[in-house]
Amino acid sequence: MKSERTAVYAGTFDPITNGHLDVVARAGKMFHTVVVAIAASTTKNTLFSVEERVNLAREAISALEGNFRVESFDGLLVEYVRNIKGNVIIRGLRAVSDYEYEAQMALFNRQLAEDIETVFLMTADKYSFITSSIIKQVAMYHGDISRFVPTNVLKKLNDIYPQK
Numbered sequence: 302m303k304s305e306r307t308a309v310y311a312g313t314f315d316p317i318t319n320g321h322l323d324v325v326a327r328a329g330k331m332f333h334t335v336v337v338a339i340a341a342s343t344t345k346n347t348l349f350s351v352e353e354r355v356n357l358a359r360e361a362i363s364a365l366e367g368n369f370r371v372e373s374f375d376g377l378l379v380e381y382v383r384n385i386k387g388n389v390i391i392r393g394l395r396a397v398s399d400y401e402y403e404a405q406m407a408l409f410n411r412q413l414a415e416d417i418e419t420v421f422l423m424t425a426d427k428y429s430f431i432t433s434s435i436i437k438q439v440a441m442y443h444g445d446i447s448r449f450v451p452t453n454v455l456k457k458l459n460d461i462y463p464q465k
């Protein structure tokens with residue numbers, strides 16, 4: 302039986318990819334509710350506004366079976382998790398190279414909120430090399446990204462970087 306707990310999968314999602322969706326689907330099998338929390342302000346120079354990132358994620362996630370919702374948040378992640386009465390932060394792990402950054406965030410978040418656990422889920426290996434930046438770069442040069450992003454994201458990127 303699935304835990305009644307609420308998990309928060311946080312990130313920039315600029316844009317959401319099939320790698321992210323794979324993690325969302327896995328989390329949906331483990332937790333009663335999964336909230337995809339999109340950071341409104343980030344140090345990253347985003348291609349998409351927070352409203353666009355939320356809409357793209359909502360459309361893509363509506364195709365998945367499970368109890369999901371997509372929201373944006375500002376400020377500290379642990380505060381947001383507390384405000385929505387969440388219990389767990391989900392992070393996807395792709396490769397060993399993710400470990401150092403992820404461990405630092407998880408340990409710092411634990412300093413800020415001892416009661417909120419971070420749970421790491423392994424991304425499917427076929428998506429283990431994807432990042433949103435690589436997807437945007439390949440789209441900019443008209444490479445084929447159709448296997449790596451949901452159709453709504455593909456369409457949006459094709460609108461921004463039209464084929465010649």
Ligand code: COA
Pocket residue numbers: 311312313314315318319320321324340343345376377378379393394395405406407409410424428431432433434435
């Ligand atoms: N599949 C494909 N790509 C993945 C992925 C997966 N399973 N998991 C991560 N990525 C990619 C992302 O697309 C992103 O690529 P990019 O750098 O090219 O954009 C990269 O890996 C990591 O990004 P993401 O997982 O979205 O995390 P982030 O570092 O952008 O966001 C926050 C991290 C928003 C969760 C974090 O900064 C945060 O909590 N901010 C709020 C402020 C706060 O509380 N700070 C203290 C934290 S200790």
